[in-house]
Each structure stands twice: as C-alpha cells, then as structure tokens.
Amino acid sequence: MSRDPDALIERAGLTGDPAADQHFLIDDRVLDRLPSHLPTDADTSHVVEIGAGTGGLTDRLLTVADHVTAIERDPRLVEFLREEFANAIATDQLTVREGDVLEMTFPESATASVSNLPYSASSEILFQLLVESVPLVVMVQREFADRLVADHDTGDYGRLSVTAGHYADSEIVEPVPRQAFSPQPAVQSAIVRLTPRTPEYSVPDDAFFLQFVTAVFTQRRKTLRNAIRNTTHISSIQDATAVLEAVDEDLLGRRPAKLSPELFAELSSVAYDTGDPQRATNE
Template sequence: MTDFRDPDALRRRAGVRGDPDRDQHFLVDDRVLDRLPGLLPDGADRSHLLEIGGGTGALTDRLLAAGDHVTVIEKDADLAGFLREEFADPVAADRLTVIEGDATDTDLPAFTASVSNLPYGASSPLAFRLLPTGRPLALMFQREFADRMVADPGTDDYGRLSVSTAHYADAEIVETVPRTAFDPQPRVDSAVVRCRPQKPPYEVPDEAFFLRFVKALFTQRRKTVRNAVRNTPHISGVADPDAVVAAADESILSQRPENLPPAEFASLARLATEHSEIGPGQ
C-alpha cells in the first residue's frame, strides 16, 4: 500500500491554515483523499491527469500514484511554489507539471481525465471549462451545486445547470463528503460528481446558441414555454419569437421550462434557428 503524505503535515510545511474568505478549505480526510482517484469512470485514460486547485498537494500525491503524468493548476503563487518544492522529484522526472494561474482563464493542457477538489466560488465557470473537453471527470462541488448538476426534469433542483451538464456528460453523484473532511470547515457538505462524456441524443445547429436559449427560458422557469420564448429575446437573441412559437408543437409550448427535458430544449432551439434570425443575446 502506498504511503501517502499526511495532509496536516503538508499544511504545516506549507505554512498555511486555509482562509474561507479566499475559498481555501483544505481536504484533510485521508479516506476521502484515497478514494478520489478511483471515482473516475471505469476505463478512464489516466495517462495525463489534471488537478485544479492543488493546494498543499494531498490529492496531488495520490494522483501521482494513479496516473502517468499530473498537471496541477494552482492560483496561489505561494502554494504553487510549495508544490514545486515538495514534489521536486516528480517534477524533475517530468511526471508533474505545476502551473501557477487561474484555471478559469488559463490554457488547459491536453489532459486525459480530471480529478479535482474545485474552488467552490468558481464551480460554474470551471465546470463549463471542463465539461466541453469531452474528458472523464471526478469533481468535488458544494452539495447543492452537485444536486443541481444531476437533477431530473420536474424536480426543484432542475435548471439551466442540469440541462447544460446533460448536454455534455452522463453525470452522477458518487460520494457525499461531510464538511468535517475539510479544514477550515465550510458551512455546507460537498459531493463528488462523476462525469462520463457523451454525445447528446439530439442535434443542435449552434451549441453556443442552444446553451444561451436554455439560459433564457429558465429565467421564466414557471411560465409556459410559449411565454418564456416570447419574453426572453433580449437574452436568447431570437429576433422573431412569435415565429418560433407558431412553428412549435402545443405539447411543448404548454409545458414549463422546469419540466422540459434536454431533447425538447434542443428541438425548440432548432426551430428557432430555422424560423428566426439569431442575434448575440446576453
């Protein structure tokens, strides 16, 4: 059995305590850390693992044992320097690359899979940098965010995030992580979402417009789809919403966006591009 570095000892060597105001909550539960690399989908290519938010390297240590090469993106300059020093041997052996930067806008490497305890304040932008890459993912989020990612139509948690996630992947919550697994403790529990990349069972003519259209309709989630289409051209960019309504089936128009499955959003988006000019929207 591999003898991994102790998370508390890593923090002492790094000289950090964590700062909730900076979204720094260090995962210190060895059992959770040990399980995380194994939560990737079966058969995932582990030749180049990406970790976002390496912190003091407790998960990095385990990923080095699970994959051939690991790239860590760490925003904090001091922690990035610590990781290079603490893991000098795998860096020298070209098994570890440490990138100092903000993963929301730093160029991502050509990774094969990602296991990450994401900074919760950047959950949405990071999820939607990773999901379109079509790579297997095991990502830790706040439990509420994870619930919304995997929600089914007609449930309270179902929304824009659910549809957008399902567009790219088969996502499921595979582990709930209590707040006591972190130091300092966050105010909420967390969850690991496993994402198997998939091609959606429908076609969309313009992916960017499809996602914007979904966003627009969910601003009117409890209205009928008919009214949601008509009320949101400033968001969706649909120049002639009445033409889209005229072309759509009543079975879709009479529903609410909160009950509409992804395939029916896609059907409406196709009608929109066929029957109306599409502007940039919001």
C-alpha cells in the first residue's frame, strides 16, 4: 500500500517553504499517475527523481523501478528520506543523494526520470536532463509547460520550445490544480512527458545551435536581421555582417517566433559557417 503523503509530511515534521520553492505534492491520485505517464516502452531499471521532498513520489517510483535515485538539496529532508526508506536503501532499491542537481553528474546508468521539479529552476534542470536522452516526466508550472510544447508562430513559442524540440517530443499529459500541493503555489501546474528523439534536421554543432537560438530569442520582437546583429555577445558570432549577407533578405525581415525549428537549423548552419572568419578560412 502506498504511503500517505500527508502522513509523510507529518512524520518529517516539516512544512513546505514557498520561499525555498518547496511545494509538496499531496494528491494521492496525481502521485499514483505520475509514473504511469512514462512511455509504455520506457526502461525503468533506474529512475531518477529530482526534488524528492518527503518521498510521496519516491514511494510510487519504488513500485515500478528496479532502482531509484532520489536527489534532494534540503539536508533535513535527506535525513528524513534515509530514515523513512531505510529498508529500500538496505536492499539497494534506493539511493538518496544530497545536493543541487545542477552541480551533480547525472547517474550514467539512469534510464528515465520522473520529478516534481522546483519551478524556479525548471528550465536549467530540464536543459540538463534533455541531453541525457532518457524519457522524462516532469511536473512544472502550467505556463512553462505551454511554452515547452508550443508550435512555432504561436504566442508561447520561444527558446524553450525549440530547445526541447531539438531533443524530444513533448506533450502535456495532465493539468494539475494548486490544491494538489502543500503549501499551494500561486500558479497552476501541469505534467509533461518528453520522449527522446532525433530531430528531422541536422546542425553542425549542437552547442552553437542552442546558443544561436537563445541569442535571437532575447530580441524576439526584433526582426531576425537586428536580432543577429544585436546579440553577437551571446551567440559568439564574430562577423555578423558576413552572416547577414549569406541569409535570404526575406528571411531577415521575419521575427524569431515566425521561424520553425528547421529554419533555425538552416540559419545556425549558415551562421556557423560564415560567422567565424577563422573557421571559415580553415574549412
């Protein structure tokens, strides 16, 4: 029988701290469904959970995974998790790691990740997870979820949409109300499933592609011409004029949100080939 999330909070003797981005998921039904949102063919031999809190989700993951690595940065919660789940740790079903996931090396043997992410660091954590190419199920702020899954030429489309789409197919699988948490956050939430895939386009360098996308979206209301020219300090383009001369004039008049990921790939390839005189000369 699954552990009651309210009882876990009571045994931990702690209440969530909104200032520290702590909102414990207490809805049993949502907790029970979270692991089931993984793709049906997902390998669950080693599932990583980020932000384990008092262990409500950890408990459910232990029923579907051969091994769970639970990462938690609050030392008080780490101590509680190690006491509450002592049997699972003793039988090598669970590893509890203390610290900030952004400062850790992701477990090499991990095959999937299911997490209620801290909302203030959702984008940074997600970008780190996406490069691991494992199925992900994440609880995030609803507004963030909408941007994550947005198609191009929509109001929510941006850097997050292109970056996520570069690594995975993403879909909102369940909206989650504020009442599912304690304490209640100020925003609605959603569960998103991200399934790794290879993009239908190619780029010369992943890091440059993502840097280029990040750069132009900092000026999403500008034309692409001005966005490229004004953000060389972010994109690391050495010769913006050479890039602009190599791109179709009609394309330069568009705004970033009007460009599909495929067009971003083409543009980044042009920028990569022409934007660095030394690289262009070597090639």
